[in-house]
Amino acid sequence: MPLEDDGYILSFSQDPGVIEAIPLEDTPNLLVVELSVLPPEDRAAFIQHCKSNGIPVLAMISEQDRNIVDPFFEVEDFAFLPFKNNELRTRVRRALWRTGSWDSGQLIRTGDLVIDQERYEVSVAGRRIILTFKEYQLLSLLAANPGRVYTRETLLNRVWEYAYFGGTRTVDVHIRRLRSKVEDANHLFIETVRNVGYRFRVS
Secondary structure: OOOOOOOOOOOOOOOHHHHOOHHHHHOOOOEEEHHOOOHHHHHHHHHHHHHHHHEEEEEEEEEEHHHHOOOOOOEEEEEEEEEOOHHHHHHHHHHHOOOOOOOHHHHHEEEEEEOOOOOOEEOOOEEEOOOHHHHHHHHHHHHHHOOOOEEEHHHHHHOOOOOOOOOHHHHHHHHHHHHHHHHHHHHHOEEEEEEEEEEOOOO
């Protein structure tokens, strides 16, 4: 999922009723909802419920259902299905910006490690770390999904986006260089999963 790779924490449900049971402290920064899953008579009330509880809504609709868009719906934005990854990213960021939650998708914080995805900057305990772009991409992907194991092949495809000529060996080389820059005796972030790949330590 492209939004996971951008550092967002996602939760999925096919039951709109779960919104009513979400504790206040777990209120999402943004709700992306496909309007067609809601009965027409319930859509306005559902959106109003979200608004009353401070949950901004990005409504997803299909091209053939564009006539269901009610100009009185108080949603942050609309997007058509099937969505394009870059369009969804842009609309999510725009909605978060308008609702004052932009920082939630731009900063990845774990212990003393901070990754600023807007400025492409990384710091550990307040010390700025200079990384190559590939090192930055590797760190961001791993840190955005702590505990998730990535094989070398997956990292190669995600970061280099094709079957890189150097093979999976290049992943090991970049991970080793990355560790030398961001880790020390007090800061260990990346774990090797023997014979598989790598994962980011769960705090």
